[in-house]
Amino acid sequence: xxxxxxxxxxxxxxxxxxxxxxxxxxxxxxxxxxxxxxxxxxxxxxxxxxxxxxxxxxxxxxxxxxxxxxxxxxxxxxxxxxxxxxxxxxxxxxxxxxxxxxxxxxxxxxxxxxxxxxxxxxxxxxxxxxxxxxxxxxxxxxxxxxxxxxxxxxxxxxxxxxxxxxxxxxxxxxxxxxxxxxxxxxxxxxxxxxxxxxxxxxxxxxxxxxxxxxxxxxxxxxxxxxxxxxxxxxxxxxxxxxxxxxxxxxxxxxxxxxxxxxxxxxxxxxxxxxxxxxxxxxxxxxxxxxxxxxxxxxxxxxxxxxxxxxxxxxxxxxxxxxxxxxxxxxxxxxxxxxxxxxxxxxxxxxxxxxxxxxxxxxxxxxxxxxxxxxxxxxxxxxxxxxxxxxxxxxxxxxxxxxxxxxxxxxxxxxxxxxxxxxxxxxxxxxxxxxxxxxxxxxxxxxxxxxxxxxxxxxxxxxxxxxxxxxx
Amino acid sequence: xxxxxxxxxxxxxxxxxxxxxxxxxxxxxxxxxxxxxxxxxxxxxxxxxxxxxxxxxxxxxxxxxxxxxxxxxxxxxxxxxxxxxxxxxxxxxxxxxxxxxxxxxxxxxxxxxxxxxxxxxxxxxxxxxxxxxxxxxxxxxxxxxxxxxxxxxxxxxxxxxxxxxxxxxxxxxxxxxxxxxxxxxxxxxxxxxxxxxxxxxxxxxxxxxxxxxxxxxxxxxxxxxxxxxxxxxxxxxxxxxxxxxxxxxxxxxxxxxxxxxxxxxxxxxxxxxxxxxxxxxxxxxxxxxxxxxxxxxxxxxxxxxxxxxxxxxxxxxxxxxxxxxxxxxxxxxxxxxxxxxxxx
Numbered sequence: 001x002x003x004x005x006x007x008x009x010x011x012x013x014x015x016x017x018x019x020x021x022x023x024x025x026x027x028x029x030x031x032x033x034x035x036x037x038x039x040x041x042x043x044x045x046x047x048x049x050x051x052x053x054x055x056x057x058x059x060x061x062x063x064x065x066x067x068x069x070x071x072x073x074x075x076x077x078x079x080x081x082x083x084x085x086x087x088x089x090x091x092x093x094x095x096x097x098x099x100x101x102x103x104x105x106x107x108x109x110x111x112x113x114x115x116x117x118x119x120x121x122x123x124x125x126x127x128x129x130x131x132x133x134x135x136x137x138x139x140x141x142x143x144x145x146x147x148x149x150x151x152x153x154x155x156x157x158x159x160x161x162x163x164x165x166x167x168x169x170x171x172x173x174x175x176x177x178x179x180x181x182x183x184x185x186x187x188x189x190x191x192x193x194x195x196x197x198x199x200x201x202x203x204x205x206x207x208x209x210x211x212x213x214x215x216x217x218x219x220x221x222x223x224x225x226x227x228x229x230x231x232x233x234x235x236x237x238x239x240x241x242x243x244x245x246x247x248x249x250x251x252x253x254x255x256x257x258x259x260x261x262x263x264x265x266x267x268x269x270x271x272x273x274x275x276x277x278x279x280x281x282x283x284x285x286x287x288x289x290x291x292x293x294x295x296x297x298x299x300x301x302x303x304x305x306x307x308x309x310x311x312x313x314x315x316x317x318x319x320x321x322x323x324x325x326x327x328x329x330x331x332x333x334x335x336x337x338x339x340x341x342x343x344x345x346x347x348x349x350x351x352x353x354x355x356x357x358x359x360x361x362x363x364x365x366x367x368x369x370x371x372x373x374x375x376x377x378x379x380x381x382x383x384x385x386x387x388x389x390x391x392x393x394x395x396x397x398x399x400x401x402x403x404x405x406x407x408x409x410x411x412x413x414x415x416x417x418x419x420x421x422x423x424x425x426x427x428x429x430x431x432x433x434x435x436x437x438x439x440x441x442x443x444x445x446x447x448x449x450x451x452x453x454x455x456x457x458x459x460x461x462x463x464x465x466x467x468x469x470x471x
Numbered sequence: 472x473x474x475x476x477x478x479x480x481x482x483x484x485x486x487x488x489x490x491x492x493x494x495x496x497x498x499x500x501x502x503x504x505x506x507x508x509x510x511x512x513x514x515x516x517x518x519x520x521x522x523x524x525x526x527x528x529x530x531x532x533x534x535x536x537x538x539x540x541x542x543x544x545x546x547x548x549x550x551x552x553x554x555x556x557x558x559x560x561x562x563x564x565x566x567x568x569x570x571x572x573x574x575x576x577x578x579x580x581x582x583x584x585x586x587x588x589x590x591x592x593x594x595x596x597x598x599x600x601x602x603x604x605x606x607x608x609x610x611x612x613x614x615x616x617x618x619x620x621x622x623x624x625x626x627x628x629x630x631x632x633x634x635x636x637x638x639x640x641x642x643x644x645x646x647x648x649x650x651x652x653x654x655x656x657x658x659x660x661x662x663x664x665x666x667x668x669x670x671x672x673x674x675x676x677x678x679x680x681x682x683x684x685x686x687x688x689x690x691x692x693x694x695x696x697x698x699x700x701x702x703x704x705x706x707x708x709x710x711x712x713x714x715x716x717x718x719x720x721x722x723x724x725x726x727x728x729x730x731x732x733x734x735x736x737x738x739x740x741x742x743x744x745x746x747x748x749x750x751x752x753x754x755x756x757x758x759x760x761x762x763x764x765x766x767x768x769x770x771x772x773x774x775x776x777x778x779x780x781x782x783x784x785x786x787x788x789x790x791x792x793x794x795x796x797x798x799x800x801x802x803x804x805x806x807x808x809x810x811x812x813x814x815x
Contacts, residue, residue: 051773052697052715055785056652057573058665059502060521062785063803064777069523108777119768189778193759196752204752205742206804207492210777212765333556333574334522 005029007419011307014471015261016040017084017294019320021388022395024418029436037296041289042124043083049076049330057331059101063108065208070107071339071349076112078319079328079338085292089121090114091315092260095360097164098352099141105201108210109137110350122289125253125281126244129164133236136188136211142355145187145195147219152180159355161243170248172226178225186218188213212405235316244286250278254291261292262301263309264361273300308421308470311364314345316471317373321463324417325380326387344372359393365469374464381417382460384452393455397442406434413458420467430461479692481730482813483721486796489537490516490806491741494527496599497555498539498741498804501527505788506798509583513540515568517560519802528554530568530585539565543585552587559618559653560786563609563630571604571617578617578632591632596622599634604715606653606700610660610677618664625664625679626653626707627787638679643669646681652791653700653788657662657707660768665698665711672701672726673681685709685726690716693728702797704790708812710797712786717772719786719799721812734776734783734799736808776803 006022009029013020016209017040020028030035054076055062060069078087099113113135120128132138133156147153157180161171188194189212197204225234230242243249254277255266263270276298277291284290295301312320318341322328328335339349346369347358356366365373380387396404396412404412410430414420422430437458440451462468481695493499506520513532520527529544545552556574563569567588568581577592592601603621610616613630624639625648638691639648649668656662660677670688672695675681686695703709707724719732738746746753761780769778776784785803792798799808 041478052668055773056650056697056699059504059519059802060523060786063502064525069521112774189763189765190759190761193752193755196755199750200749205491205745206736206780206806208777209761209780210774211768211777212763214763264784336523397606 001029003419006306008033008302010419011302012036012296012304013084014320015301015310017088018078018316018323021324023390023391029282031395033302034297037293040083040085040296041293043086043274045082046077046086047080047082049080054331058335060336063207064111065107066336067101067107067350068336068339068343068347070111071342072336073111074349075315075319075322075342075402076328076331076335077336078152078315079322083362086118086121088261088316089288089292090117091313093117093121093128094349095260095352095357096256097138098357099135099137099350100352101350104138105198106137106208106211107350108208109140113137114211116370120290123287124251125286125288126240128238129160130237130241132164133160133183133186133240139186139188139213140195140198140211144183145191147184147186149184149219152177152184152221154180156180156183163355165243165252166246166248167252168248175227178227178234179222179239180225181221181225182234183236185216185218186213186236187216189379190214204424222468247278251280254278256280257288258295259360261295261307262313265309269300269305273298293436297451301353309354310471311361312469312471313358313360313364313372314342314347314369315349315406317345317469318342318376321377321380324388325383326391329387341372343375345376350465370469373469377463377468378460381463382456384449384456389456389459392459393442393452396455397439397444397447400442402441403439404444405439406431406437408436409440409455409458413455413462417459417462417468418433420462420465422465422467426465426467430458430465433461434458479731482815483719483720483730483732483797483810484813485735486809486811488736488739488742488806488808489514489533489798490739491745492805494524496527496529496542498531500531500807502802503787503800503805504558505560505808506790506800506807507560507568508790508792509562510566511583513583513797515560515562516800516807517557517570519557522556524584525555528557530560530570530581531626539741543581545587549575551590552581554579554702558605559607561609562608563613563615564611565613565630567584567609567630569607569609569615573603573605573620575695576601578605578607578615578628580632589632591628592625594749598626598637599632601626603650605651606655606665608654608656608662610656616654616656616662618648618654620650620652620667622642623648623650625651625662625675627679638675645684646673646679648673652698653712654701655701655789657703661703663701663703663709665701667697667699667714667762670695670697671713671732672698672709683726685722686711690772692724693720693726693730695720699787700789702791704795704812706814710789710791712789712799715772716785717783717786719783719789719797720812732783732810734781734801734808735806736806739806767774780804 061073144156208314280294437454440454490500502519516531525547529542529733531542532540537747559571576594580588606618615628623641627635652667653665662675672685699714700712709722719728776782787802788800790798797810
């Protein structure tokens with residue numbers, strides 16, 4: 001098993017998921033790259049922390065009333081799932097179809113929205129857009145409950161075209177109006193009561209009542225519409241059928257997927273990959289699974305050029321650190337901190353800054369966010385009592401023929417936490433710290449708590465490096 | 472469309488609903504987890520809240536006429552009488568309130584004025600130690616029974632908190648447990664345990680000898696999904712909070728199914744007060760269908776209850792008052808639905 005194989009698999013798992021431990025990487029390399037990709041694309045039993053166990057321990061996650069508890073509930077799943085791509089894609093769709101708690105006052109509806117994303121994340125983009133249009137949280141978020149047969153509200157129709165499919169410049173204002181007409185009558189059950197409650201966020205008698213989709217035939221405009229050059233008595237499904245056939249839609253969704261999973265910045269080589277993804281999009285009748293297969297198996301994605309070409313988003317960072325540290329595998333007191341930490345770093349789950357979602361890439365990093373990132377990850381990976389940290393120390397112990405020199409300590413830690421490709425400057429700085437700490441003898445019989453803490457200190461320091469902040 | 476199981480015919484009659492949601496101190500409940508009754512007619516309700524709002528943990532005091540009489544709390548922390556995640560509560564014949572705390576791994580005893588009396592327990596699996604104490608019951612002679620979810624056992628204490636005996640271990644055989652939750656005593660002192668993750672109720676003698684088991688996994692009559700609580704009335708009828716199925720089942724004294732309840736909450740007195748000062752909310756509520764047909768993907772009892780306000784959502788405890796009215800404590804809806812078995 002070569003170091004190159006490990007590095008490639010680590011790259012795949014950082015992008016298609018939230019990262020993997022060395023034990024996991026070795027197992028995955030044994031399966032072969034293409035097989036791992038297929039397993040990611042065809043998820044089986046997720047093996048996540050069971051809902052009953054979560055709800056028994058966390059009353060707030062049973063009721064799903066409070067924002068950060070709902071976020072942490074999702075993060076439990078990200079932390080424990082075997083289907084990492086499924087959750088990573090759900091996170092991608094949450095950023096693309098950004099829906100926020102502030103207008104809904106209904107965390108449970110947002111959790112259900114993520115379930116919908118998960119259910120359709122690898123399937124047809126056409127189905128995804130239809131289900132998105134029926135999603136109660138989206139209906140309230142973009143006011144489609146106020147989109148009536150005799151008085152249209154364009155908000156959802158506009159964003160469906162601008163932010164969820166084609167992008168500006170590919171349709172007219174008339175297309176927006178016709179699109180909105182087609183989605184009249186797409187609303188919630190008991191919409192008058194539910195929208196009153198959502199807008200007031202009063203202390204409801206018996207807490208939230210979750211929402212469900214309801215189609216009001218009597219409120220739907222069934223008249224003739226002309227949309228993107230097509231004419232007919234279109235309903236919402238017909239509009240989406242036209243939308244997904246557009247090249248602009250293919251370019252939009254493939255580019256967003258590329259930027260989330262491959263590289264923040266698209267260069268010439270990246271453009272070629274996006275073209276291939278678009279061809280797959282049409283050949284597969286808009287199937288996201290096929291599009292992702294094209295991306296992950298591309299030479300570009302597998303090349304060293306695409307590695308560490310993305311800044312880890314806050315949720316990615318938090319979940320990746322927790323998975324590596326092996327914490328939060330069981331219901332944990334104060335687990336809502338997981339969501340709060342990501343929020344402090346600039347990505348509050350269910351709290352996108354606007355309907356456009358988060359600005360990603362280098363914008364994730366500012367001085368305040370960086371401190372939060374370093375502090376949280378440092379706490380997780382700097383504690384030798386955490387199972388994942390102990391596993392790293394145990395592995396170094398098994399590989400030790402004698403006391404480890406500062407160079408050996410830094411190299412081993414960087415290898416097992418990534419592998420990270422440290423710049424010369426970073427390596428030198430951390431080696432100097434290791435030299436000040438002194439040698440670490442991890443061999444059985446020689447190993448002391450101080451030795452273990454030295455390694456944990458190095459792991460903590462490594463999480464503060466530029467290299468660790470990149471995926 | 473998803474439709475919920477209808478309430479089956481039987482002797483259980485709905486009486487009323489008590490409670491309203493609150494996010495602050497004072498009248499109302501915040502994730503109630505248990506209740507009990509004093510000899511002078513007061514109803515004590517244990518408000519569990521959650522890890523982010525431990526300052527709201529308290530025992531609220533009211534009466535059958537829904538007059539709010541006050542509350543007491545010793546605050547959050549590890550000190551005497553303080554709590555973090557209180558789960559179970561019962562009031563003994565000598566008017567001592569026993570509360571379990573699954574985070575602090577201990578039992579705390581108060582008098583009915585809310586003053587601290589004693590506490591015992593620490594995390595561990597030895598005698599006198601606890602791991603995730605949940606349900607608690609006190610026999611007529613003062614013997615205290617505690618279900619320990621993470622030790623998968625029942626531990627018996629004297630009224631002073633001295634360990635007496637331990638039953639059970641992890642497993643699904645007779646006398647074994649998987650994360651037990653609620654427990655109850657019948658009039659002869661037999662002990663019924665809601666064997667939560669084994670989807671069954673086990674019955675023991677007061678000394679821990681296994682007598683019988685009721686139920687198995689499922690959604691049918693007499694089947695359970697994660698039962699959280701059990702109560703037994705003076706005639707031996709058994710009431711089970713079928714938590715995972717979001718329903719209550721009534722069994723006869725031999726464990727035969729009689730009736731299933733899905734819930735039929737109405738506005739409590741406090742909820743009516745709320746509606747009277749929020750007319751826009753009340754007016755839109757009047758035209759709403761609170762038992763709607765749901766899309767097919769919303770097909771689990773949990774999801775259905777989340778959308779259907781009158782149904783039980785998170786029934787975590789069952790308690791019978793001195794008149795044998797059944798109090799169904801709903802954590803997720805911050806209320807108590809009250810029923811009574813008709814004795815023809």
